[in-house]
Amino acid sequence: MAVALVGLVWAVVKNWGSLVSALAVLPWHIAFASVALAIVYVFFTMWSWKVILADLGSMLDWNVATQLFGISQIGKYIPGGVWNIVASAEIGRDHEIPAHRSVTAMTIAVLISLLSGTGIGTITVLSTSVSIQVPVWLIVLLLVVLIALLMPPVLNRLIGFGFKLLKRPVPERQMTFKGLGLATLLAVVAWIIAGIQVWVLACGFAMRPSMASLMLSIGAYALAWVVGFLVVFVPAGTGVRESVLGLFFAGVLSSGSVLAVVLISRIAMTIADLMFAGVGVLLKTRR
Known part of the structure; x- marks a missing residue:
């Protein structure tokens, strides 16, 4: 826990100066909305895991x-990239949840996050002006493989x-179509x-709000998360996700706005x- 907290604090401190400069020009209600949306995002991620x-x-x-x-x-x-899995197994013992479960x-x-994020990102690449040197048939094949991997029998x-x-x-129990389908939907x-x-943040830095830019943002973040997760030697994909997002937004925002x-x-x-984590610690302490 101590090592994890150090890594988390490092993720905040690393770019603190640039963050303060960005917040100086961003309306406060947009910054507040970004935190609120982040909380909702984590909640749905937790809900998906709870269903599984x-x-x-x-x-x-x-x-x-x-x-x-x-x-x-x-x-x-x-x-x-595995310590959250180890932690959940250790904490689960206190609630009589078998470690293997x-x-x-x-x-x-x-796995669901990786596969669904890759699928959303791939669809985004196909439907936007982002240029890649990969044949369309190969991308379609990748989507088919991802869908197959999310089938309970496989x-x-x-x-x-x-x-x-x-x-x-x-x-002793396996995933069902209902459980896996609901978890994937979440x-x-x-x-x-x-x-x-x-x-919302990009529009706060002068990007034109439109359905196309919204779809770009959804796919870009999903793909950036996947790449950041796969680069296991940095904490929580710090720096890697930012680089991928920068590639997607390079044509619609200035370099300074992308960084912000x-x-x-x-x-x-x-x-x-x-x-x-704070709410979890508080509830665990009360228990």
Whole structure:
């Protein structure tokens, strides 16, 4: 927890000077809206995970779910990409949730975020003027593969294979179409909210509000998150996501405005993580 908090604080302090300069020219109500949207985004992410855990056999109320999810997400700020999964398993023991079930639920939640984020980002690349040197048929094939991986028969077999590979007992319950479908839907809603947050900030820095720019913002953030997650040696994708977002917005915002948007979005998401972690610690302490 101490190492995770240091990483989280570093994510805020690293670009503090540029952040203050950006906030000086941004209307306060837009900055407030970005934090509010970040909180809603984390809530839907937690809801998706809660649905997965319930489908696997552990039905949690919102009090316990906030404890487990809120505190474990601080682990994202330790390089490696797995510490939030480890944390959820450890905290889950206090609520009689088998470790393998906690690991499975958080792994599926991350996988759903990765696959749905990649799908949304890919569709965005196809539907905008962002130029890439990849054949259209290959992108369509990628979407088909992503959809196939999110089918319960395929996903359950992958999970079983992973546990056998680690010589661990296979989870006693498997994901159903209903549970996986609802969890994926909630993850997509979370991506839309995160994209709206980036869009609101970009419009605050003079980007023209339109449906096209909104779709660009949603896809750009989803793809930036995926790339940031895959680069495991930096805490919570710091710097990587910002670079990807900058590539998408280079044609519609000035370089200074792009930097301001990605910095404020990053800090708003960090504040949301801190708030959920704080509420989780408070609830756990009371328990």
